[in-house]
Amino acid sequence: MTDVDYKKIPIAELEAEIERHNRLYFVENSPQISDYEFDRMVEALRRRKPDSKVLHDIISDISSSAKKVRHDRPMLSLDKCYDDKGALDWAAKFEGGIVASPKIDGCAVSLKYDANGKLFQGATRGDGVEGEEITNNVKFISSIPQKISFGKVEVRGEIYMPLSVFAGFKDTFSNPRNLAAGAIKQKDPKRTGAYNLSFFAYDMIGSDDEFENEKYKRLKTLGFDVVEWKKIGRNEISDVYKYFLSRRDSYDFELDGVVFRVDDLSEQERLGITAHHPRYVIAYKFQGDSGTTRLIDVEWSVSRTGVITPVAIVEPVELSGAKVRRASLHNVGIMKELGLSKGAKVVMMRRGGVIPNLESVAEPGSDRIEIPDRCPSCDSPVEMHDDFLYCTDPDNCVSRKVGELYHFVKAAGIDGFGEKLLERLYHEGLVTDPSELYELSKEDLLGLERMGDTLADKLIRNIDASRNILLADFLKSLGIRELGKHAAKILAQFGSVEKIRKLSEAELSDIHTIGPVIAREVVSGLREKSALIDRLLSHLKVEKASDSGPAYGWGYASKxxxxxxxxxxxxxxxxxxxxxxxxxxxxxxxxxxxxxxxxxxxxxxxxxxxxxxxxxxxxxxxxxxxxxxxxxxxx
CATH class of the missing domain: 3.40.50.10190 (BRCT domain)
Structure with a gap:
């Protein structure tokens, strides 16, 4: 397959795509691209804009209504590589041995035990700094000890669904990770127990061990299940990777790579961490499983930015234990280069072991795929810019308008409003822009098909809970190009919407990390959305976060x-x-x-x-x- 050339995609679009796929993976548990493809996007952005805030942002999977727990030590992501060279380059930066173990495709959690060895807190990874409390839920996972003979300590590991358990859910869930992610957040903890989840421990904070392998041994003696691990030298990296890859089908859990950690904890301390990942550990990811199937058709999906993306619809094919029926083709250029036609025999791969990707055509089909000349959502003419197809009538495009509504509810933290529900509200004429959400009544909702009294009450409560909104979140919710989380938090330092609306391009351009491109888009976007902003302000109380200064409008700027x-x-x-x-x-x-x-x-x-x-x-x-x-x- 010819890969997407991320060098040709505008930086702002690349940043937006990375943020979107981060949200899909961590928040919605519905990733659309492979880890491999995502890492290519990130690396392309790192080369073109190494100071991009997106590279350091960690997306939280915490529900807006959940109780938050602050981690004593950040739960960071892992650095990744996809070949021997990447792993060996990493290993050349330190002395000593390495501990290797399979990388489980599950949900990272933290477990805290008090001085008497009693489990008193469980939390998800969240954004790495704060997680969601799941204490009562983890108590219903049988492989998590409720009491240990050690004392005050934090144990970290992965909650997962065994493949033997997932076999009973395959017809209704696409993969075990998504199911596990939902199961550990059940409001009724007993329901968590019904999913028969398991836990593997891989770290212990608060012990006096001097080596990583000693942690594994101690965890096992304390009653935790520990992943298979091997103590190796750097010359064994390739062989151990092949060993775990060859045994992949024999494990009762999904794994998508091998984790290599520096064994000596003093060497780990010397290497330190970045804002994103520890330097003393790396994940060597599997390239993925492949299979052949037939291309049935290509559907066209419209995003809130107006990009019309081709999506391959294929005959079901099983890859890594999951049935695959569709895969994004990214853009028109990629589709053309693949030479796709209806009925073609195509090669599908789950790159990174997780997300399906259409790799190549093994045998051409007979029916040509037509590129639409009109938007599939609103029937407006389309325009081609580089390899991307765009709708030309954003104000009347249903998919685009629904996308904008969905962006707003996510940014404003309004739970319960998925794209399907928003589409129904839009078609009924009840909500055509975000301000109309705040004019919804319970009676309006009850007029919708399959809308019950309890759900209607809950949705109205969720809307009302969002009437007090932080200024940065309000700015981000507007969906203005270039006004993402980073720029919104910087602008929030001005204290009010009105002050920001009065800023000129020149004034914005002078702000560190804003610059002329963002300034132009923000000024233009605020002007275009002036009427919407006024309507929203009639329903909302916009507040400046008291603690937002140091992180973005930094109190030590210019020092x-x-x-x-x-x-x-x-x-x-x-x-x-x-x-x-x-x-x-x-x-x-x-x-x-x-x-x-x-x-x-x-x-x-x-x-x-x-x-x-x-x-x-x-x-x-x-x-x-x-x-x-x-x-x-x-x-």
């Missing part, structure tokens, strides 16, 4: 920073980059113009510290802070 000594949480280059992303400056040396000298907690500060202490003693404004204090400033 001069310098780092000295060994940092334990991240490298000094990483810390400097974080400061610049937030609007601060990196000084070239210690002087009276320096505002903050950050001293790494690992020691070895040297002459910079001595010079800074002298300047500070002379009454200048220079402040000497610890690494811990710095982390609090940027968190």
């Amino acid at each position: 001069n920073f310098l780092f000295t000594g060994k940092m334990l949480s991240m490298g000094r280059d990483e810390a400097a980059k974080r400061v610049e992303e937030l609007g601060g400056n990196i000084a070239s040396g210690v002087s009276k113009n320096l505002d903050y000298l950050v001293v790494g907690d690992g020691g070895g500060a040297g002459s910079k510290l001595a010079k800074a202490q002298k300047i500070a003693a002379d009454g200048e404004g220079l402040k000497i802070i610890s690494e811990k204090e710095f982390l609090e400033m940027i968190s």
Whole structure:
């Protein structure tokens, strides 16, 4: 297959696609592309815009109504590779052995035990900083011990559905991960128990172990199920990867790769972490299973941005235990390059072991696939830009309008309104723009087919709960091009919608990380949506978050920073980059113009510290802070 050339896609669209697929995977449990394809998108963005906020954002899977739990230590993502070279390049950065284990395609969770060894808290990964409390639910998973003979400790691992259990659900659920993700969040914990989920432990925080392999041994003695693991040298990486790949079908769980961890915990500490992943662990992902089937047809799907995307409809084919019936073709250019025709025999692959992708044509079909010249949703003319097909009448396109409504309810945190329900409301003329959601009555909802009294009450409550909305969320909910989460939180520092609406392009362009492109789109978008904004403001109380300053409209922007000594949480280059992303400056040396000298907690500060202490003693404004204090400033 010819892969999508992400170098040709505008950066803003690439960022939006990455955010969308993050949400589909973590929030909606309905991924549409493979891990492999997603990682290609991320790598393309990293090369073209390495400071993009999207690269560091972690999407939360927490329901807006759920109780949140803050993790003592972030539950970060894993860095990934897809070949021996990537894994060996990683292994060249440290000394010592490696622990290898299968990468389970499940749901990462944290379990906390008190000083008496009693389980008192369970939480999902969430956005890595905060998770959703699932304490009562995990107590109904038999492989999670309720009491251990250790004391105060945190155990992390993966909740999953065994394939032998999933066999009874295959006709109604596409894969075991999605089912497990929903099962652990059941309001009635007993229902969680009915799904017969299992748990594998892979980390233990609070023990005195010095090596990763010792953690695995200790977890097993404490009564936890532990994944199969091997202690290896770097020259064994390729062989161990092949070993787990060859045994993939023998396990009673979905696995989509092999996880390699640095064995020596002191070496892990030296390597540290980035804002996204720990440097001491990497996931070597499987490329995926393949199979052949017949292409029945190509459907055309319209997004809220007006892009019309081809979707392949195929005869059901089983890949990695899941039946595949459709797959995105990404854009018209890809479809043309594949040479697709109806009835063609095609090769499907679950790249990364999860998401179906149409790879190639094995045998041509007889019927040509026509590219539409009119929008499949509103029958308006279409336009082709590069390889992408666009609807030309956004104001009257049903799919696009429903997409905008769906974007709004997600950004505003209104639970219960899926695309199908919004489409029904739109067709009934009840909700044609987001402001009309706040004019819905229970009677309006009860007029819909299959709408009961209880559900109608719940939906109205969810709408009412969103009437107080944070300014950043309000701005993001408008669906203005380039006004994503990052830009919205920066603009929220102005304190009110009216102040932001009065900003000129020039004023916005001068804001660090905004620039002329975002400024132009934001000013234009606010002008175009002026009437909608006025209508929404008549229903909503927009609030500025009291704690939003340090993270985005940073309270230390324009200040001069310098780092000295060994940092334990991240490298000094990483810390400097974080400061610049937030609007601060990196000084070239210690002087009276320096505002903050950050001293790494690992020691070895040297002459910079001595010079800074002298300047500070002379009454200048220079402040000497610890690494811990710095982390609090940027968190």
